[in-house]
Amino acid sequence: MALFRTLNTLRRETLGLALHALGLHPRKGLAHKSASTLYRTFDPTTLRTVAAPAPQLLTPTVLQVRALVRETADAISIVLARADGQAIAFKAGMFFTVMVDIDGQAYRRAYSASSAAHENSTVTITVKRVANGRVSNWLNDHLTVGSTLRVLGPSGNFVVVPQPTQQRTLLLVGGGSGITPLMAIARTVLAQESGSRIHLLYGNRSKKDAIFYAALAALQKQYPTRLGVTHVLEVPPKAWKGETGRLDRAMLARLFDAVLAAQPLDALEVYTCGPEPVMAAVVADMQARGLDPARLHQEQFTPAAGAADVSRFAAQPVVIEAQGQSWSGTVQPGQTLLDAGLASGAPMLYSCTLGGCGSCRVKVLEGAVDMPEPNCLLPGEKAQGYALSCIARPCSPVRLEIDAPPSH
Known part of the structure; x- marks a missing residue:
């Protein structure tokens, strides 16, 4: 399937500046995610509407299901809210990453918000069944009002930022x-x-x-x-x-x-x-x-094209560099570069953890990595040695450079 892909330095700079300004720090560690995920791809013409993730959802947040609306036999809208009543800031067109455990297996899937961005006491995501889709079918069939979902995001640059005086x-x-x-x-x-x-x-x-x-x-x-x-x-x-x-x-x-x-x-x-x-x-x-x-x-x-065979990856040492500092660790079998980087204490940037938003882009200075396709990196970025740490795994010892937020 043909893809429209883009990443850009502006997005990383915007995210880094936002993190620094807000005094936020990445969480330590990621739950193992299924390699059978939904990737979101974007067009380069949206650069002028780039926006950083909302601060309260840069790390997974537990949201409560306030209402369920059956849109069609195969699609359901899920109204979510924070238990503390705080707003859920996002821009129209963005998506959220839903994290669920089904029969002992962890899954992450990305779903777009369908509600108005200014009505942010809640956010509504709409989920359509995918043939043989484990998560979309589970959400349609088993989710109940009052239950909770772990949510990451928002992510994406397919957005419209309204201006009250604008006429378009x-x-x-x-x-x-x-x-x-x-x-x-x-x-x-x-x-x-x-x-x-x-x-x-x-x-x-x-x-x-x-x-x-x-x-x-x-x-x-x-x-x-x-x-x-x-x-x-x-x-x-x-x-x-x-x-x-x-x-x-x-x-x-x-x-x-x-x-x-x-x-x-x-x-x-x-x-x-x-x-x-x-x-x-x-x-x-x-x-x-x-x-x-x-x-x-x-x-x-x-x-995604297919599940990655993580059994073929051996443990590999990793060195992560940013702004004259370095962190060392080991990428264990089944882990991604992001998993190991966070475990080492490196200030890794990330948002969707699905290979679709580009926030986690790193440059591979030494060594080789394996990265599932499709993903949102441009061919030119791959040729320059960039990888998405949230889905990439090392095939050898690696040395990485990250776009970390400035230290305080």
Whole structure:
């Protein structure tokens, strides 16, 4: 599956400065995580909306399930809150990493917030079942109101930061569960930018598969002149008056023409999230039209290629360097560079622990490491010797350089 990947130095610098300013320190140690994880990949055009993780969730926090909303037969929204009542700060479009233990096995999965960012006394994540997905099915079938979840984050740079005086037009294109971060963006912008308008194009197999169908109708009723929603169904119900077919290049071209009849191309901000074919079609069409790349933002949910065989890794010594200091340790079989780095006392930066946000990027100065694909590093970064410490394992003794926050 094709990927849209990016990491950038700005994100690491922003995170490091945020940690330093807040006086925060990474936690010591990580629970073992399954290698069968969900990776989140991002497009480089989102650099100007980079944001550091919210301070209260840089380390795992126990959140209580306040409510469960059945969106479809295969998707559930989980409303979470802190026991102490403090706000859960995040930006619209970000995701959270959920940590669960199922039958004695630890898992971590990333799920986007679907609630408005300014209504942060709670946060809602929406989870759609994945075929044979251990965590998504468990959350859909067994989670109850009053139970708790360990959550890390927020992470991601597929975000919109609202400005009350701003007037803009957002074109949101989603397919399936890709609606989740787009819903957070729509709810946030509609409430906080009274002069902005949104066009949402949303594709699904059938009406019963459309997550937030009723909620979107309610938003349209609340903002009739500012929100337009076009549903595209492959198998529509009888008397369906909407679009029928797939969100392919031809369908998107026709729908984009309709949107552009009301405003010029350079007035659009485009956000897309969903299956790879949909996103590829959006990118191809917008590139052909000449949209400024800085106005095109993408996020894709991509399953990992396969579980790593940790039995083939032997214990290896590791030396970690930052700003003239060094820490030594041993990466035991089954551990990642991040696990060993935290155990050594090194001030390792990290956020999602899934290879999707780039906060944990390190430079391999000596030695060799193995890193599962896909992940969010750019090919050029890999060629320069960078690795993601949260998923990389050493194949030999290694020496690493980290972007640590300055010491006080």
